[in-house]
Every structure is written in structure tokens, then in C-alpha cells.
Amino acid sequence: MTQQGVRWTSEQVLALAPDDASRKAGSGLGTAGPWSESGCDGAGAVWGLCKGSGSKPYQTVIDTNNQKYKCSCPSRKFPCKHAIGLLLLWSADEQTVPDGSAPHWAEQWLKGRTDQPPTKRENNPVEAANRRAERRADRITTGATELEQRLADLLSGGLAAAERPGYGLWEETAARMVDAQAPGLASRVRELGAIPGSGPGWPMRLLEECALLHLLDRAWLGREALPDSLAATVRSCMGVPTAPQGQAIRDSWQVLAQYDTADAKLTTRRIWLYGEKSGRSALILDFGAAGRAPGIALPVGLALDADLTPYPGAGQLRAALGERYGTPTTPEALPPGGTVTEAVERYGQALLNDPWLETYPMTLxxxxxxxxxxxxxxxxxxxxxxxxxxxxxxxxxxRPAVWKLVALSGGAPIRVFGECGHRGFTPLAAWPEGARQPVALP
Incomplete structure (x- = not known):
């Protein structure tokens, strides 16, 4: 999952949660408040004391190399909410969980694991990972099959009837998809619940979204026949965690835009970059748990000399930020762009590779x-x-974005960067006349 000594991302930590309730409870413990005597070492151990309802704090210790957990709480879930919370704290805050030596109670458990004879599972970590992936795939297949039946029932009963049950029906279906370990399906089902009764033309919008959801279901169920790149895109849309692959691309990456969206569980940060030499667009995603700000923040308007490693998938723009070299500088040139017509054409071309793509970056x-x-x-x-x-x-x-854009343009044509999608164009940054650096649009 990660190299020894490398702290995981919050996305990787939350993917370990056994269910949605553990994920939510663990997110609530991912802050420094309830923790004391927390620390880690370079060998993959993380430990800490978590204040609970009793007089004694819970002792939590984790072996990140083998994904093993020990906690004195009575929970039978692995990892428990305390382990998830400690891992979230460890992933985001090096000061609260500093490097050090394990206390006696944690060292005893860690030493006991080292002294035990290796099991077959530990001797074959690749096989163990494959078994876990197969079990998850089976659960997702069960969830996708169930969702197909629910969509068929919805259409056979008529879309007009979808307004009567209210949001509860969709939330219950989304919860079933979470249980099936398909958070991507769950998110799309929740979005369906907001469409009925949302205004004129809602049945057509509901039909469109149901069709995309059906297409995703069928793609998952027939993924073995898909090209590898498209199958990777389907796994990503389903919410299956993936790691960046391939050779890192070193370039001078212009930071065009950065903004956050939040829900009850996660704050998601989207950072758009453009490579001056490679001519590639790239999207950096970072996550913060339980209202905490994500860890990556890049200076909008400047250029970074850095490595980016792309994620797998047909037409995917997401990449992982690697090593940075030197300090940010002023961009040498403006990113190339096009007309509104060309923006629509590029989004249409991108949909050929990823039919579920919501938006595509474009400079007008x-x-x-x-x-x-x-x-x-x-x-x-x-x-x-x-x-x-x-x-x-x-x-x-x-938002004030449009009004700020009007003030910058003064009614004249202006260079604008944003996201082009089926709902239109969302402006995120603009270049006033003669400027080499964009102005972020709030």
C-alpha cells in the first residue's frame, strides 16, 4: 500500500475502514484533541493513547507494514475507529505524531509480532492483497447487480413516481452501495436523490443520470472484456483505491486554480496544473477528514519545478505530486487556450475516453x-x-466569481481558465490584460 516510512494519505486511511460507521467515527477522532503520547518510528509502527468514556485511555498501536491493529477498546472491528483516527492524525500531522521510541505497552505488542513465526499470509503479501481485492470486487459486483434491479424497478414504475418516496429511498440505496464497498456508486445514487422535484425538466435529468449509472454498472460487470485503460477508469469511478503508475513527469507546472469542496465526511481539494514543457494538464486531489483542511496547498499563479506521476485510466488527468525542486517562480508564458466552441469540442472528445467525466479543464x-x-x-x-x-x-x-470576472474584464474579452462540462463552464481564474499570472476567482 505504501513504502516503509512513508505516511499514508487520508484517502488511503479511510479506504481501510470496515464500514461507513467506522469511517465516520474514525474521522471524528482524527484530531489532536483526544490523543496523547502518540508517536511513530521508521519501522512502520504508530501508537497513541485516546481518551474515551472511561477513566483509562484506550491504547492503540498499529503495524502499518502488515496492516495489523491492536486497541484496548471493546470493538470487534478491524481497524476500529481509534485506529482509523490515529492513522488520520499520523497522515496529516507530523508534529502531533512525531518520530520516537515506542512506549512499553506498544513495544510489547510489536515485539510479540516480530517474535511470532511468519504465517502463510505474511509470507505471501502479494497473494494476501490479491485476495482482499477479489473479496472487494465480489462485494461491488453484488452491489452493482442489486442497483441494476433497483434502476429497472424505477423505470418500470415510471419516473414520475420517483418524487413520492422522497430522499429516504435514495439514501437507503446509497447505504447499500457503501456496504458493498462501492463509494463511487453511493455518491452517484445520492446525487439522484436530489433530482426529483428539483424544477422543470427534472424527469429528463433523472433519466440521463440513471442512464450513466446503468452504463457504469454494466461496465463493471463486463470489465474483464474492457481495454485495460478503460477498466482502470471504471474502477476509479466505482471508488476502488488506485495508486499512481508509470514514470514521473518532471516539468515546470503552472498552478492555474485551487479550490475546496466539503461534505460531512471529507474536504476535497482540487488543484489544476499545466506543464509548460509537456503541454499536459494535470489534476491534484487531496483530502482532509472531518472538516480538516487538506495537506497540499500550492501557490496559484506560480510555476513549480516538480515531478508528477499519473494515475491509470483512459483519459485520466489525475496525478500524484512528487518531489519538488527549488522554489516557485513566475510562469514563462501563458497556457494555450481556445474558443468556447473548441472547449465544447475538447470536452466531447474527452467523453469518448471517460463517459462519466463531469468536467474538463480549458483556457478560453x-x-x-x-x-x-x-x-x-x-x-x-x-x-x-x-x-x-x-x-x-x-x-x-x-459566488463572487462572476462579478470579479466582470470587474477584471470591464466588458472586454478576457483569458479565463475553468472547468467545461455538461452544465456549462465554471470560471476559476482569469488573466487581466498584460498579466502573466492569473487572478483566482473565489
Whole structure:
């Protein structure tokens, strides 16, 4: 899962949780407050004392190399919520969980594991990992099959009837997908629950999203016949954790935009980069548990000399940030762009590789913000030649982003970076006339 001595990401930690309840409870313990005497060593051990309801704190110790856990709490789940919380703290805070020597109670358990004769599972870590992956795949297959039946029942009963059961039906279905260890399916099912009754045309929107969900289900069930790159994309959409693969790409990466989205469990940070030499766009994702800010923060408008390793998948832009060299500098040139028409065409081409792609990065070289009419909330970005215009999604128009873009442009064409998708174009940064660095749009 990780090299010895390398701290895991919060995404990797939360993927270990045995169920959604453990994931939520562990996220709540991923802060320094309840912990004391926590530490780690270079051999893969992590330990700490967690304050509980009793007079004595729970003793938690973890062997990260072999993914083994020991806690004095009465839970029968492995890892328990205390182990998850300690790992989240360890992954995010080197000061709270510093390097050191294990206390006596932790050392005893660790020494006992070292003195034990190796088991067959420990002798074959690759086989053990393969067995775990097979068991998870079987659970996801069960969940996908069940979801197919639920979608068939929904369509046979008529989409108009989807408004009556309320959100509870969708939440219950999403919980079933979480139990099946398919968080990607669960997330998409929850989004379905917000569509019925959401305004004019909601049955059509619901049908479109059901069709994409059905396509994802069928792709998973027939994944063995898919090309390797497309199968990797399907696994990613399902929420199966994957590691970056391939050779690292060293480049001068311009930081074009950075923003956070949050829910009750995670804060997700999206960072868009552009390679000046490679001409590649890349997306860095980082996560913070239970309202905590993600650990990676990059300076928007500057360029980093750094290594990026791509994740597998057809048309995937996500990459892992590796070693950085030197300090950030001012970009040598502006990233290339195109017209609104070209943005739509590029998004369409990207959908050929990933039909579930929500957005695609694009720089518009000469866009004019068009205000709404008659008190509506339908801002648009139009080409300077007025051949085509893209709507700005209401979520973006509700922010000061559009008004800041108007102030920067003064009604004239302006270079804008953002995400182009089926809902329109969300502006994230803009270059005022003559500027070499973009201005972030809040």
C-alpha cells in the first residue's frame, strides 16, 4: 500500500475502514484533541493513547507494514475507529505524531509480532492483497447487480413516481452501495436523490443520470472484456483505491486554480496544473477528514519545478505530486487556450475516453461574461465573435466569481481558465490584460 516510512494519505486511511460507521467515527477522532503520547518510528509502527468514556485511555498501536491493529477498546472491528483516527492524525500531522521510541505497552505488542513465526499470509503479501481485492470486487459486483434491479424497478414504475418516496429511498440505496464497498456508486445514487422535484425538466435529468449509472454498472460487470485503460477508469469511478503508475513527469507546472469542496465526511481539494514543457494538464486531489483542511496547498499563479506521476485510466488527468525542486517562480508564458466552441469540442472528445467525466479543464482565450436578463441567474461566457456562448452553472454564479470576472474584464474579452462540462463552464481564474499570472476567482 505504501513504502516503509512513508505516511499514508487520508484517502488511503479511510479506504481501510470496515464500514461507513467506522469511517465516520474514525474521522471524528482524527484530531489532536483526544490523543496523547502518540508517536511513530521508521519501522512502520504508530501508537497513541485516546481518551474515551472511561477513566483509562484506550491504547492503540498499529503495524502499518502488515496492516495489523491492536486497541484496548471493546470493538470487534478491524481497524476500529481509534485506529482509523490515529492513522488520520499520523497522515496529516507530523508534529502531533512525531518520530520516537515506542512506549512499553506498544513495544510489547510489536515485539510479540516480530517474535511470532511468519504465517502463510505474511509470507505471501502479494497473494494476501490479491485476495482482499477479489473479496472487494465480489462485494461491488453484488452491489452493482442489486442497483441494476433497483434502476429497472424505477423505470418500470415510471419516473414520475420517483418524487413520492422522497430522499429516504435514495439514501437507503446509497447505504447499500457503501456496504458493498462501492463509494463511487453511493455518491452517484445520492446525487439522484436530489433530482426529483428539483424544477422543470427534472424527469429528463433523472433519466440521463440513471442512464450513466446503468452504463457504469454494466461496465463493471463486463470489465474483464474492457481495454485495460478503460477498466482502470471504471474502477476509479466505482471508488476502488488506485495508486499512481508509470514514470514521473518532471516539468515546470503552472498552478492555474485551487479550490475546496466539503461534505460531512471529507474536504476535497482540487488543484489544476499545466506543464509548460509537456503541454499536459494535470489534476491534484487531496483530502482532509472531518472538516480538516487538506495537506497540499500550492501557490496559484506560480510555476513549480516538480515531478508528477499519473494515475491509470483512459483519459485520466489525475496525478500524484512528487518531489519538488527549488522554489516557485513566475510562469514563462501563458497556457494555450481556445474558443468556447473548441472547449465544447475538447470536452466531447474527452467523453469518448471517460463517459462519466463531469468536467474538463480549458483556457478560453477571449471570453466575454454576459449578464443575466430579467432578474434570472443565467450568466454566460461568450466568444468574442459571439459564435457560441456557454452557461455558467448557478453554483458558480452564486459566488463572487462572476462579478470579479466582470470587474477584471470591464466588458472586454478576457483569458479565463475553468472547468467545461455538461452544465456549462465554471470560471476559476482569469488573466487581466498584460498579466502573466492569473487572478483566482473565489
Amino acid at each position: 482565450t477571449g471570453a466575454i461574461p454576459i449578464p443575466p436578463k430579467d432578474g434570472a441567474d443565467d450568466w454566460q461566457l461568450a466568444d468574442a465573435n459571439n459564435e457560441l456562448a456557454l452557461p455558467v452553472p448557478p453554483g458558480a454564479a452564486a
